[in-house]
Amino acid sequence: MRTTDESIVLGLHRSGHSRDLLEAASDLGIRRIDTASNYLRHRSHETLKNTAGNLLPNFSVSTKVGFFPEGHSLDPARLRIAVEQAVRDLGHEPDLVFLHNPEHSTSDAGTLGPACAALADTARAGLCRSWGVSTWDPRPLVNLDVPRPDVLMVRAGLLVGADVLEAAEALVTRWRPSQVWGMSPFGGSTAQEVWGRFDPGVFLRGSASVTKVQAAFRSSYVLPRVDTVAVGTDNVAHLRELAEALAHEVDMNVVQEYRQLLKSRQLA
Template sequence: MRGNDPRVVLGLHRSRHERRLLTGALDLGVTALDTSSNYLGFRSHQVLARTAGDLLSQFSVSTKIGYFPSPGGAEHSLDPARLRAAMEQGAKDLGQEPDLVFLHNPEQSLRDASSCHQAVLMQAFEALDEAVAKGRCGAWGIASWDPSPLLNLIDGTSPRPSVLMVRAGLLVGAKALVAAEDLTKAWGPNEITVWGMSPFGGSASDSVWARIDPRVFLRDGSQLSRVQAAFRAAYSLPRVDAVAVGTDEPAHLGELVGALTGQVEERMIEEYRSLLRDHTSGQLV
């Protein structure tokens, strides 16, 4: 079910996986931790267990499967047998069953598949459904950088994920926003939880955040920094229940947690959406 209180998820993409970050997150009340089997050179699970295994039980831990090591670096697969093996290995490496397992960027394999896209996707969904039923994870979801290829492949008979994770924030284009919202509607906005990711489009220190002032999207953003305002606005572009954000500094995480006190100015968000739509349709000159 969709909630009203925005939540912060500590993401470990590009993280050094240091123990002090996890203890800092717990001190701030951030108890959701998101990683992936392919993070940290396919070593994320093992490093987490080694450096902070005693802390993991205090988090709701989510991970992702779909990418596998290969001679070229990494390859993507939706093969059910490989997905099942990845879930089993992930639980073994973490030292516990994850609370949530995401199918990581399924559109990657669908682009490469020659035919039967729907059948390939449904088999992957069924493998994850089966994993939940057998207690190998608490729930399953989809983390998609580009959800548009999925829209025409699901119907009322498709297994439904518990969580959908998509890009969120002021740097997300109109096409990605619409695709994420359409996919949420297809599964039922009151039936699944939606998470955002990459709220800064790569880095909170990018020069774009010095050139624009995201505080215009808040009712009273005068007490917040531009970075905080950009983070708070991400919960409305598209509308999400939580945002996964990565950092190696507890102080930065604390700054973002503090941003949740801000209130979004919905009128400004809608005006921004209109500008995005106009720009995409070529109406702006």
């Protein structure tokens, strides 16, 4: 099945960056890949250029800056240098650059604002097409104002707790990004014990033929509501299974009930 839309982002966080995988993703119609300057032990960008440079024009490439070999930093000058380095290592300007987990270094607007402004400047200077913020834990950021990002990326899916879901939704309201991306729909692994304990098929309408992985993946698009989801796999059959999940419909009544359960558990 080809997904010629942009509903799936192939995330490279845990990936070996093989050319075969990117060829298969391209054949499946997947149009977005997501990496970061620190993925693959800080060698993701140059590895992508070396192994799949001529495939990269098939994709919209997003990356992230903020984690350096010496640690995390939101220093505007360092962020700018990191974007310039990404352009050199990838061999072309990325389509999107995220500020990577800013909550690591700040919960104050005096630091976050200039860091975001530095990324907005790189987009204005043509070093990337657009910029955004990717946050694993948005809770420390909910009261902070920043320049309006093009994209906000947040955790998505059935393993995200009520507090993180609410914080992500609060940020969407406050920052008004043009797009919201979800990430890590399986919380990093489908082998976790939790996935054996229930059947996510209940979240879909008419789910007889759906696999558990497909149901969990499809549900992640509404927990919270996102435009696309960054998911990781190094397995072409798994990627195809994910692409096929998009044909299924989520039962929003079940999602609402689930949100209420999460909320009551949080309050208990």
